[in-house]
Amino acid sequence: MPDTTGVNGLREEFRVVGKPNLPGLTSYAMATGVAKYGTDYTQPDMLFAKILRCPHAHARVKSIDAEAALLIPGVLDVIQWDDPVFQELGMNPIGGFPKPSYLNQEAHYEGQEVGCIVVAESEALCEEALKALKVEWEVLPFITDIKKGTDPNLERIRGPELTQGEAAEYRPEAGMATSEGYVLMTKHYPTDPPREANVSWNIKVDGNPEEGWKKADFVLEYDVNIPTNISTIPNPPASVAWWEDSMYKGPGQKIHIEGAPHRRESIMSMYHKSSDEVVQEGLFQGGKYCDWGLRMAQEVTPLLSKRFGGRPVRCCNSREETFDLSRNERHMHMRLGVTRDGLITVVEDNTLVDNGAPGSSTMGSVSDRDWGGYYTLKCKDITQKFQVVDSNIGFMHTCAQFVPYNWDSITVAFDLIAEKLRLDPVEVARRNLHGPSSQDDPDPVPSFEKSVEVGKELMNWDWHPAGTKRLPDGRLHGTSFRYAICPRHSFMDYFCKLEYRDGVVHFPTQGPIAGWFSTECFTMIAAEELGLNYEDISVDYDYREKHSDQAGGSDGVTGHGWIVKECANKLKRKILESAAREANRPEDAYRGVFSFPMPPSPLKGCTADELDIVEGKVVVKADPNRFVPFSRATRENVTAEFGGYSPKSAWVTGFGRILDTMNTSWCEVAVDDETGEVEILKYIVVPDVGKVIRRTSLESQIDQVVYFSQGCQLLEEFVQDPETGVKLNGNFLDYRVPTTMDVPEVSKEILELRSGNGAYGASGISHNLANSHLIITAIHNATGVWVDPPATPDRVLKALGKCEIGGEA
Amino acid sequence: MKTAGISLADACAQAQARIEKMPTRQKTVTCPLCGEPFLSFGDLTAHYLAVHPEAVAPVEVRMTVNGRDCCLIIEPQMTLKEVLQFHLGLTGAKQMCDRGQCGSCTVIMDGKPTLSCNVLAADCGGKTVETVEGIAVQPKWRPLIDAYCKWDAMQCGYCTPGFLVAAKCLLDRNPHPTEEDIKEALSGNICICGTYPRHSQAILEAVSYMVKGGEQNA
Amino acid sequence: MRPFNHLNPATLEEAAEALRQPGSVAMAGGGDLLGALKDDIAREYPKLVVNLKSIPGLDRTEVRDGALCIGALCLLGDLSRNELVLQYAPMLAEAAGKCASPALRENSSIGGNLCQLPRCWYFRKLNNRFDCARKGGERCFALSGDNRYHSVFGPAVFENCDGKKRACIAVNQAELAPPLMALGAEIVTTLRTLPVGEFFGVRVMSTTVLEPGELLTEIRIPLPEAGTKMRYKRFSFRKSIDFPVVNLAIVKTPENEYRVALGGVAPMPIRAEAAEELLRGKELTPELAEAAGRAAVRDAKPTEANAYKLQLVKTLLKRELISMMD
Incomplete structure (x- = not known):
């Protein structure tokens, strides 16, 4: 069985890793409300700021008359886009797409920051000031319907400097650093058709599609439609900043900013400050699932504060003002060549996708074409044609939790092939999935086989063709299945530092972060490797530390965890070396005038190799009765650092072709064809996570992804007015995130086959259960019709032909 | 410990310090x-x-x-x-x-x-x-907070205090809630981190602990 | 929220006097109004908010003169647990107990529920982005826009402040209106007593016929005779924190008189008269229930986006009637 390389990758006995019910390091602070998030900060004598938002889908500010606003008592300033102060700002290296100026004159979606910032003594007065502004708008043509946006006769909605191709080159997250090097994920090919009006192309061909078509017995043609979804960060991003005196650089030279967690480097870069000049102590942050971009309200507060002599300034966003995209709209028109045996011979993916507003990350649009579902197939002839449409729908900050989307087109393909051939979709999947050694390897990895076996049993899997089964209560019954690989984030360059100081192991880290208990996992791994308990490690929060645990969910944690494991072993080795050195010092070594003669160390005569750390003691391996307490192992300060990549995955056939740990998800629904209601009867997840590090948080991440996927398939819908492009449901009432009463029980059977590339063969899970079509496919299996997500009752009824206009039907 | x-x-x-400093x-x-x-x-x-x-x-x-x-x-x-x-x-x-x-x-x-x-x-x-x-400052409710933290009834923790207050209200009115009662009582609280089932788990455990504690005191 | 002045009146008279002044607005629980103020949806921002909760005596529930009398400030959560309501109008308790979300129910009043502004997303868009007919403007943006949640019985035509005829396709979202209509309730204001069906209206920035300074004080429900059956059903996309897209209430007397009221389908809560007519004097059968469902939407004029509501009304009414069969 493949396990990971490195020290103790094959460890069998675990004392700390996998242990349940260890409270999180900051959980008590969070539960009791004393943990401060960005929006929680208040300072004495604090000013408030708000940024003007564009009421049109696309418009340019021609002029702003702020006279009346400035006459309101308590309104201090209206800073317009052309104010020279903005030129002082440097570039934000993350998401720092070059802009004509920091605050633009032109807004590319309704609600975008534009034109000016108001500063006043209270938030209410900021709102009064915004209301009192006389803004002259030049309303510009817009695109919020991307299908219509492909019309070559439409006017261009953005300047040539803001096309998607260039965006990809500027944005670091458009590429990925991997153990195989840095891969730019959105390369334009010389053969790509030229941009036409608002459309650019990105075409990737693998293999020889013509050959693939020749091998096919029939052609399967279908559409997978995926709507826009919203990034619902719990605390609307906001910051409070003020200026402090610096002991070294002088009065008022130090920025204190709270509410821009884990982007201190961005603030340093924007304000041309060194590390000791930017203070940010509170790092609590509401769950930013794949949304790491700073909002203007987080970046600009130091600038505003400076204008008022360093007085604290709070710049806040409302919920509606943070309705940014978590997923770009996409329409995949698929053509597959398939044999009579259900084998896919050729894939043609014609994707029409929203490019988002200028500066949007390409992670949600085109950058997923190099990895994911298609590359798990035996089929080698794959064409992916991306037609990318500039739009005024919204801004994509970092990435979508759903990428890559080709898992969804594959899920639907298996269902359709199953339907046509009257073959179990699980069998269709098995026939198409290649094995670990190459794309010609016919045997799926053990991870897949085991997951399928367990999943089938939990489901009482008994597939039936679409629309053929009713439950005793009269509702239609449907099932669905999908598979995916687990690891996603273990591609990054990670770092860890551990210190043994004054008898205690210290783990210095930037601090708590949005919701995946990664510091806890790392602490558990370090304790495991050092022969200590979880509580023995002192986790030292310091915002200036290099170590940050923001690398994405449980899958990032495992890759990072491997680094921590290696670092812990490096520290252990150094502690033992130091202990041996100290134990073997000559007795007459000069210890200072106040030192009394010491008895010989119990470890005397041993080399580091002969020592071990066991249950809080440094012991002689050969004679465990000879020991010193770990707290007195050595009087030296011992530091270990380790950085780099976690090892290469066990079963990998190239970039984006990783199969090491797999998961299956299964869904069973009941559809009321008279009301359009869909009830999830079962939602089963069987992930091979490699190795469980921290069970409760891992399970919660599974729930998070499933609820998110369920919300996007059954409830959540982003609606813009067709006439104006203005969003109509920018709030938590009309944009329906699931409540406790809406979510299904997610049954999980977690497998630990230890073939991932993280610590102990762990791979994590998070993203890879995210899907847009598992429930949709089950609804198809129940009803025989396809309902585009979200399958709200109105859409289900419409798809069932039960919405005839006219009374008595 | x-x-x-x-x-x-x-x-x-x-x-406690925050309350005193108000x-x-x-x-x-x-x-x-x-x-x-x-x-x-x-x-x-x-x-x-x-x-x-x-x-x-x-x-x-x-x-x-x-x-x-x-x-x-x-x-x-x-x-x-x-x-x-x-x-x-x-x-x-x-x-x-x-x-x-x-x-x-x-x-x-x-x-x-x-x-x-x-x-x-x-x-x-x-x-x-x-x-x-x-x-949080009332010893009576520490088992609830403790259960919340032991069961990870939070991930990013931002919505958690709201849930905890709603849970306390529920227990004030109904000291022995069923899982359905809990779901219903917490149905006005949105969490996007997937913690919903954890709340039931934590509340039920706190209830059983608090009942035991009550018996011991009696 | 932009600034406004605030008044805690001690009496109805004091409140009424304040509310007769232009630029003042009444607030009960505040759940509806505060959202509207935060989003600054109206043409005019109020100068004064009058807190009705400071007036004592408006939150009683009692049986008086053969009627269940509910004070306008009774809170939905209290109503859902009130023994008198559970005894005489259990479907009202059920309806109140399913509104909004648990915490909102504890601070929202029945009066506020009946008087709330439309939920139309054009009407509610912040900063009066769509200056629609209900704000005093000319157009109904939902008529040609996204009207999936709007009226399936066509727009209401009403006269705006200048006496011009305007249309509005927003539905009335007063969730307790259908049960009160089916129960034959009366609304008591500081000036008059009205059958609940006449209380609602389509006006600029209002969903009732209340005049400036006129306050809703009480709801009176005649005690139902023994053997009366009632059903309430709401259908929402989300199971909590959501308004129903359709809700309905049915009362069936021992003499087989039926009162069927529908919410969420028209600019005002309506009685399904054609269905009532069809049912009158008859014992229920599945066929009759289905026919009543069809009759309830016979005169509907849905749009392509909201025709699903007809299917919902047909099905839900049919199913509820079947559940009332002996």
Whole structure:
């Protein structure tokens, strides 16, 4: 069985890793409300700021008359886009797409920051000031319907400097650093058709599609439609900043900013400050699932504060003002060549996708074409044609939790092939999935086989063709299945530092972060490797530390965890070396005038190799009765650092072709064809996570992804007015995130086959259960019709032909 | 027992300190528009009439927050949530939607769960308000907080205080809830981190612990 | 929220006097109004908010003169647990207990529920982005826009402040209106007593016929005779924190008189008269129930986006009637 390389990758006995019910390091602070998030900060004598938002889908500010606003008592300033102060700002290296100026004159979606910032003594007065502004708008043509946006006769909605191709080159997250090097994920090919009006192309061909078509017995043609979804960060991003005196650089030279967690480097870069000049102590942050971009309200507060002599300034966003995209709209028109045996011979993916507003990350649009579902197939002839449409729908900050989307087109393909051939979709999947050694390897990895076996049993899997089964209560019954690989984030360059100081192991880290208990996992791994308990490690929060645990969910944690494991072993080795050195010092070594003669160390005569750390003691391996307490192992300060990549995955056939740990998800629904209601009867997840590090948080991440996927398939819908492009449901009432009463029980059977590339063969899970079509496919299996997500009752009824206009039907 | 990170006792002590630090009375009253200090609310009102006749003048409200009598000079449009944060320095009621649609700002007012973003502080004269900090300082509820933390009934932790307050309200009314009761009682609280089943688990465990504790005491 | 002045009146008279002044607005629980103020949806921002909760005596529930009398400030949560309501109008308790979300129910009043402004997303868009007919403007943006949640019985035509005829396709979202209509309730204001069906209206920035300074004080429900059956059903996309897209209430007397009221389908809560007519005097059968469902939507004029509501009304009414069969 493949396990990971490195020290103790094959460890069998675990004392700390996998242990349940260890409270999180900051959980008590969070539960009791004393943990401060960005929006929680208040300072004495604090000013408030708000940024003007564009009421049109696309418009340019021609002029702003702020006279009346400035006459309101308590309104201090209206800073317009052309104010020279903005030129002082440097570039934000993350998401720092070059802009004509920091605050633009032109807004590319309704609600975008534009034109000016108001500063006043209270938030209410900021709102009064915004209301009192006389803004002259030049309303510009817009695109919020991307299908219509492909019309070559439409006017261009953005300047040539803001096309998607260039965006990809500027944005670091458009590429990925991997153990195989840095891969730019959105390369334009010389053969790509030229941009036409608002459309650019990105075409990737693998293999020889013509050959693939020749091998096919029939052609399967279908559409997978995926709507826009919203990034619902719990605390609307906001910051409070003020200026402090610096002991070294002088009065008022130090920025204190709270509410821009884990982007201190961005603030340093924007304000041309060194590390000791930017203070940010509170790092609590509401769950930013794949949304790491700073909002203007987080970046600009130091600038505003400076204008008022360093007085604290709070710049806040409302919920509606943070309705940014978590997923770009996409329409995949698929053509597959398939044999009579259900084998896919050729894939043609014609994707029409929203490019988002200028500066949007390409992670949600085109950058997923190099990895994911298609590359798990035996089929080698794959064409992916991306037609990318500039739009005024919204801004994509970092990435979508759903990428890559080709898992969804594959899920639907298996269902359709199953339907046509009257073959179990699980069998269709098995026939198409290649094995670990190459794309010609016919045997799926053990991870897949085991997951399928367990999943089938939990489901009482008994597939039936679409629309053929009713439950005793009269509702239609449907099932669905999908598979995916687990690891996603273990591609990054990670770092860890551990210190043994004054008898205690210290783990210095930037601090708590949005919701995946990664510091806890790392602490558990370090304790495991050092022969200590979880509580023995002192986790030292310091915002200036290099170590940050923001690398994405449980899958990032495992890759990072491997680094921590290696670092812990490096520290252990150094502690033992130091202990041996100290134990073997000559007795007459000069210890200072106040030192009394010491008895010989119990470890005397041993080399580091002969020592071990066991249950809080440094012991002689050969004679465990000879020991010193770990707290007195050595009087030296011992530091270990380790950085780099976690090892290469066990079963990998190239970039984006990783199969090491797999998961299956299964869904069973009941559809009321008279009301359009869909009830999830079962939602089963069987992930091979490699190795469980921290069970409760891992399970919660599974729930998070499933609820998110369920919300996007059954409830959540982003609606813009067709006439104006203005969003109509920018709030938590009309944009329906699931409540406790809406979510299904997610049954999980977690497998630990230890073939991932993280610590102990762990791979994590998070993203890879995210899907847009598992429930949709089950609804198809129940009803025989396809309902585009979200399958709200109105859409289900419409798809069932039960919405005839006219009374008595 | 040694705890890694911030312990229950640490957190509760912090909550206690926050409550003690609440400025329940303002010794000097500063004009929110021009920063001029006054000795009384009456003087401030007179100042508004004289200097800011067009502006909305502050009002005085008395309420009990976490057991402490507060006399607050506030602007009439301020919500209870804003007053708790900006006047009293309490961070337990969180702002997520600010429209009464998510439950993160839940507090207890006169014994009932209340969305503090959806209530004007000026309407709260004579009311008794309890926030999550006020719950945290009562030993009776420590098992609930403890169970929340042992079962990870939180991930990012932002919505958690709102859930905890709603859970406490439920247990006040119904000390032996079923899982269905819990789902229903928490159905006004939005969490996007996938913690919903964890709350039931934590609350049920806390209930069983609290029942046992009760028996031992009796 | 932008600033406004605030008044805690001690009496109805004091409140009424304040509310007769232009630029003042009444607030009960505040759940509806505060959202509207935060989003600044109206043409005019109020100068004064009058808190009705400071007036004593408006939150009683009692049986008086053969009627269940509910004070306008009774809170939905209290109503859902009130023994008198559970005894005489259990479907009202059920309806109140399913509104909004648990915490909102504890601070929202029945009066506020009946008087709430439309939920139309054009009407509610912040900063009066769509200056629609209900704000005093000319157009109904939902008529040609996204009207999936709007009226399936066509727009209401009403006269705006200048006496011009305007249309509005927003539905009335007063969730307790259908049960009160089916129960034959009366609305008592500071000036008059009205059958609940006549209380609602389509006006600029209002969903009732209340005049400036006129306040809703009480709801009176005649005690149902023994053997009366009632059903309430709401259908929402989300199971909590959501308004129903359709809700309905049915009362069936021992003499087989039926009162069927529908919410969420028209600019005002309506009685399904054609269905009532069809049912009158008859014992229920599945066929009759289905026919009644069809009759309830016979005169509907849905749009392509909201025709699903007809299917919902047909199905839900049919199913509820079947559940009432002996």
